Ligand SMILES: [Zn+2]
């Protein structure tokens with residue numbers, strides 16, 4: 001069987017081949033500094049927090065509240081300091097090689113829960129269904145509000161290193177007239193894969209994770225170097241969703257959640273799907289909390305952009321949630337080369353996450 005004790009290899013992302021990860025697990029070879037864990041503020045209510053109940057007047061007005069403004073569990077407001085605004089028209093500016101696109105867009109904040117310090121792993125499945133429905137509804141509303149908006153990015157930061165400036169649990173939605181480069185890369189490569197193999201690369205990876213063994217061959221001799229049981233990448237399996245540990249994880253504890261049946265756009269998610277999605281995300285977050293606890297993280301949704309240019313991606317693109325815990329500080333080597341370094345083998349990380357006991 002595989003020897004995961006000490007690995008040093010460069011793994012190419014099966015989805016975006018230009019992205020690669022150096023997996024270097026040997027002791028004494030760790031070129032990285034650990035990111036600090038943050039003390040989690042577990043208080044339910046904080047008097048001075050603008051996102052806590054009773055302080056609604058300290059935030060911009062409510063865009064939408066679930067179930068209603070007085071008894072809200074999830075509340076959406078405009079961002080007080082938007083990175084993009086809709087006060088000016090989108091207009092391209094061209095200065096030779098240097099191009100500028102007006103910072104036009106929309107920026108909203110979702111207060112994920114009325115309880116100040118609650119973790120996603122502690123939220124009930126019922127609550128997460130409300131939260132994820134809110135993501136879907138706002139995305140839909142933003143796309144409908146303005147056809148210039150091509151992408152609505154939903155993301156969450158937890159902890160200062162992950163970019164969260166307010167401790168109260170919250171997510172953000174940024175709608176832009178341009179599609180983020182990470183998404184474009186995934187779209188381009190998955191489209192190419194589909195043209196070649198007539199299959200969605202994400203579906204292929206899910207099938208592989210559920211069915212086969214992978215074999216690593218020696219590049220020179222062609223001999224079998226190692227067999228990998230790919231089923232070992234499955235962290236959590238629901239009825240309609242699966243959480244997997246990417247084979248070429250950029251972050252040591254990265255987990256991706258995908259619908260088991262092909263779906264390109266998060267807006268296609270049904271009420272039934274939402275329940276299973278909520279459960280799989282909750283369980284994944286519980287496992288992360290058990291194994292690495294108190295860690296700072298980002299999660300974000302990658303889904304099919306809107307606009308004519310991307311309509312041909314229905315069959316080739318597959319939406320997913322990427323959960324990226326920040327356990328180490330990126331080094332100059334990583335930033336300069338774009339080659340991420342993982343000091344834990346993704347197989348070991350997956351095993352630990354799978355073995356974690358959760359209720
Ligand atoms: Zn609060």
Ligand SMILES: [Zn+2]
Nearest residue numbers: 200203262318
């Ligand atoms: Zn697919």
Ligand SMILES: [Zn+2]
Nearest residue numbers: 186302320322
């Ligand atoms: Zn992605």
